[in-house]
Amino acid sequence: MTSTDRATKINLLDFHSPQMRAFHMAWFAFFLCFFGWFGIAPLMPIIRDELHLSKAQIGNSIIASVAITVLARLLIGWMCDRFGPRRSYTVLLLIGSLPVMGVGLAHSYGSFLLFRLAIGMIGASFVITQFHTTIMFAPKIVGTANATAAGWGNLGGGVTQMVMPMIFGGFLSMGLAAWASWRLSMVVCGCALLLMGIAYFFLTQDTPAGDWKDRPKATRTNANKAFGEALKDGRVWALALIYGSCFGIELTIDNVAALYFVDNFKLKLAAAGIVASSFGMMNLFARALGGYASDKANGRWGLKGRSTLLGCTLFCEGLALIVFSRQHLLVLAIATMMLTGLFVKMSNGVTYSLTPFINPKAVGAVAGIVGAGGNIGAVLAGFLFKTSSITWPEAITILGVLVAAISSLSLLIRFPASAETRVPETSPRAPASGLSDAPAGLGA
DSSP: OOTTTTTTTTTTTTSSSHHHHHHHHHHHHHHHHHHHTTGGGGGGHHHHHHHHHOOOOHHHHHHHHHHHHHHHHHHHHHHHHHHOHHOOOOOOHHHHHHHHGGGGGOOOOHHHHHHHHHHHGGHHHHHHHHHHHHBOOOOOHHHHHHHHHHHHHHHHHHHHHHHHHHHHHHHEEEEEOOEEEEEEEHHHHHHHHHHHHHHHHHHHBBBTTBBBGGOGGOOOOOOHHHHHHTTHHHHHHHHHHHHHHHHHHHHHHHHHHHHHHHHHHHOHHHHHHHHHHHHHHHHTHHHHHHHHHHHHHHHHHTHHHHHHHHHHHHHHHHHHHHHTOOOHHHHHHHHHHHHHHHHHHHHHHHHHHHHHHHHTHHHHHHHHHHHHHHHHHHHHHHHHHOTTOOOHHHHHHHHHHHHHHGGGEEEEEOOOOOGGOOOOOTTTTTTTTSSSSSSOOOOO
């Protein structure tokens, strides 16, 4: 493979080729964004007591943390099509680091809510991660590449559940008060994002061939036109609803898991963080497993195989949620939460193995809209958890029923035969249409 080819396999020990360097930088940047995005969650029992937050106010903060991401993902999708992934990620990381560090200035419910809202913008990093890996990998491996990069990035949501209480405890051991310790813990997260923004600009390139502005004219598209085409495609909206039912559930459980086990199983903060992290840690392999299974299904049955697999994993997710919500023994609750996590993250991976094939000339727009759907799902789910008349186990049961029903939308995701191998081509050897009918490259 030359440096201008799209990779046809993933070589995890390769840190030199532009394709694999982008892969590693993309997943690690997303990991840090997820870490900062949900760094507050495992510390909420401490913050709740200090700021005297009610159940409704906690629910509002959960909604705020994912609400702004809806708009941010739409904007970032357009920016990727317009400016490329390298500059888009750099800007997002640098700006997003500010509210992560700044949340330590919150001393009331209002200011805390405002910072929690602003922090949600870094959730748009997912769109750039998927965009960057999509244009770096060939059709036969793009599902696995997208799912692995996103899954390892989402792993930050699990790691933060364990590590943030440790960082918090570290500051306590230095003699600092709890009110100062949780604030300084968030400063650590923000500094990591700031440094990653600088590194991303200097250590990656936009495409296998080089900078975004230097790509061949034949492969360029109008970002506004691409966004308009994506908005008119019913398959995009079906995938957005589906993604709201898998990634939206992931965001919701990341936000509530620690409190759920503190309140329902009387665990201490550190223990609840470890238990909650088991859900996020499923990203170590589960999302990649979904992408890998999708690539295999595509090899045997084409894109219909990908969409059918999506419907199956989403339906199983709904059933698993219902079972989890009915557990009263800690060991069974943990086991069923992890089973739920398996299907949630597999569904995430399968969803984004389909998005590159929807409209190869509007990958950023499609990724942005579908990604925004994930956050809309989390916002809507958040209202269930703030309603005083519904207990949290009941809310999870309702979500399970809705997810199982929405799985039927996978039947609407259909493709013409000509779409089977079409993903964006940015190599100088791209045909005039800007599309490639066969995978490029011989290896990574």
